[in-house]
Amino acid sequence: MSFEVRLRLSLGEAEIAADFASEARLTALVGPSGAGKTSVLNAIAGLLRPHEGRVVAAGEVLFDSAQRIDLAPEARRAGYVFQDGRLFPHMSVRANLAYGERLALPAERWITRDEVAGLLDIGDLLDRRTANLSGGEVRRVAIARALLAAPRFLLLDEPTASLDAARAEALLGLIERIRDAIGVPILLVSHSRAEVERLAGQVVEMG
Numbered sequence: 001m002s003f004e005v006r007l008r009l010s011l012g013e014a015e016i017a018a019d020f021a022s023e024a025r026l027t028a029l030v031g032p033s034g035a036g037k038t039s040v041l042n043a044i045a046g047l048l049r050p051h052e053g054r055v056v057a058a059g060e061v062l063f064d065s066a067q068r069i070d071l072a073p074e075a076r077r078a079g080y081v082f083q084d085g086r087l088f089p090h091m092s093v094r095a096n097l098a099y100g101e102r103l104a105l106p107a108e109r110w111i112t113r114d115e116v117a118g119l120l121d122i123g124d125l126l127d128r129r130t131a132n133l134s135g136g137e138v139r140r141v142a143i144a145r146a147l148l149a150a151p152r153f154l155l156l157d158e159p160t161a162s163l164d165a166a167r168a169e170a171l172l173g174l175i176e177r178i179r180d181a182i183g184v185p186i187l188l189v190s191h192s193r194a195e196v197e198r199l200a201g202q203v204v205e206m207g
């Protein structure tokens with residue numbers, strides 16, 4: 001099972017509920033703005049605590065309120081690529097990647113810096129400061145940093161939002177390569193029907 005998510009959480013006035021299970025390599029989470037998609041990713045990553053439910057990713061129970069299981073975020077081993085990338089702006093691309101790599105024990109790593117730079121085509125960016133990168137470059141570096149941390153699963157929050165058509169197309173190709181070559185389960189939030197139809201083995205509707 002790639003993902004099994006059944007949870008309820010409150011955010012201010014909003015009550016968010018999710019209930020799905022997926023064996024697909026890539027599962028898409030879709031729904032109107034405000035439906036709670038990002039909140040579900042945050043709950044899976046351990047950044048928000050549901051008041052009730054169960055979360056299993058890549059075969060490991062991350063949260064189960066009935067069994068009082070609630071793994072710390074760093075123990076969940078999520079590769080979370082946030083909508084805004086959240087790179088360290090004062091560091092070079094190379095230093096951002098090294099940070100990701102240090103999060104994984106050497107024995108756990110399944111991709112090298114050279115491999116990831118080739119896969120995401122960021123070899124020419126390594127000495128750049130991240131503050132000056134374009135939106136598409138930020139996304140590619142953020143995905144590379146996430147992969148280097150040897151995640152057990154990936155959470156991608158609208159990875160192609162605000163990219164032009166050519167850059168979005170290139171990034172979709174990369175996500176396909178990650179899906180097919182690496183095989184870590186991916187949960188993707190997207191507003192694009194075409195993107196979801198192209199990438200997802202299973203689609204989960206919220207809201």
Ligand SMILES: Nc1ncnc2c1ncn2[C@@H]1O[C@H](COP(=O)(O)OP(=O)(O)OP(=O)(O)O)[C@@H](O)[C@H]1O
Nearest residue numbers: 011012013014031032033034035036037038039040
């Ligand atoms: N920290 C917070 N405090 C209070 N309410 C919040 C908080 N974060 C999110 N919300 C509310 O929770 C609901 C779900 O937000 P969330 O960002 O998960 O939705 P989303 O489906 O990802 O939306 P979008 O597609 O616009 O990114 C929204 O109504 C939002 O206003």
